[in-house]
Amino acid sequence: MSRFVHKPAVPLAIFLLAAVGVCSGGSDAPRGVAVGFVFDLQAKCDPPCKHGGVCIRNNTCHCSKGYEGETCQYANCFPKCKNGGACLRPGKCRCQPGYGGRYCHTVSCAGGCWNGGECNAVNGEAKCICPSSWSGSKCQNAICPQGCRNGGICVAPGICSCPEGWLGGACHNAVCSQPCLNGGKCISPNKCRCRPPFSGPRCEERKKSH
Ligand SMILES: *[C@@H]1O[C@H](CO)[C@@H](O)[C@H](O)[C@H]1NC(C)=O
Numbered sequence: 027m028s029r030f031v032h033k034p035a036v037p038l039a040i041f042l043l044a045a046v047g048v049c050s051g052g053s054d055a056p057r058g059v060a061v062g063f064v065f066d067l068q069a070k071c072d073p074p075c076k077h078g079g080v081c082i083r084n085n086t087c088h089c090s091k092g093y094e095g096e097t098c099q100y101a102n103c104f105p106k107c108k109n110g111g112a113c114l115r116p117g118k119c120r121c122q123p124g125y126g127g128r129y130c131h132t133v134s135c136a137g138g139c140w141n142g143g144e145c146n147a148v149n150g151e152a153k154c155i156c157p158s159s160w161s162g163s164k165c166q167n168a169i170c171p172q173g174c175r176n177g178g179i180c181v182a183p184g185i186c187s188c189p190e191g192w193l194g195g196a197c198h199n200a201v202c203s204q205p206c207l208n209g210g211k212c213i214s215p216n217k218c219r220c221r222p223p224f225s226g227p228r229c230e231e232r233k234k235s236h
Pocket residue numbers: 066068069070084
């Protein structure tokens with residue numbers, strides 16, 4: 027009974043393998059299977075053929091498209107993975123750090139380059155080349171050539187964000203909510219430096235001479 031179940035499968039198997047042989051004819055298919063090869067139904071392959079490979083003779087695998095090796099253990103990428111990438115499965119490369127694209131053929135900066143930075147290979151390493159007003163590995167840091175003083179933070183090229191009590195392009199001007207009088211100067215938030223002979227928080231008092 028089991029013979030009847032198995033028999034019709036045989037011509038089909040031969041047809042499929044023949045078709046594969048025709049498609050990959052002339053390629054560097056490792057087993058060189060061509061139409062009309064001997065297909066031993068009793069063949070044993072140990073270790074077994076991987077990735078859908080078919081055991082056609084004892085310890086001889088016919089690999090499905092995209093695989094090669096004794097037991098069809100290796101995936102085959104075409105075009106080959108570039109820049110040291112590994113072929114994970116047919117047409118799928120795992121790229122070395124710093125490379126991307128289907129075949130690892132493009133340079134890729136992890137996290138990308140911001141603010142108009144360009145990803146470039148520098149000595150085999152992917153790096154962001156930043157426009158002049160930005161710096162950092164991703165060009166994420168703005169450059170304020172004037173500097174940001176008194177705890178100010180450079181938030182955009184040339185723009186400081188100043189803490190409370192400070193103003194100006196470099197956060198260099200203190201703010202006194204009450205103006206300093208009599209020629210006094212606001213030297214830090216709400217602190218006046220007075221001209222003699224004046225004193226007091228706003229330089230409003232004239233010192234008494236003794
Ligand atoms: C294949 O191997 C089996 C034993 O594993 C053996 O009985 C058989 O004769 C072999 N076939 C050929 C064609 O060598």
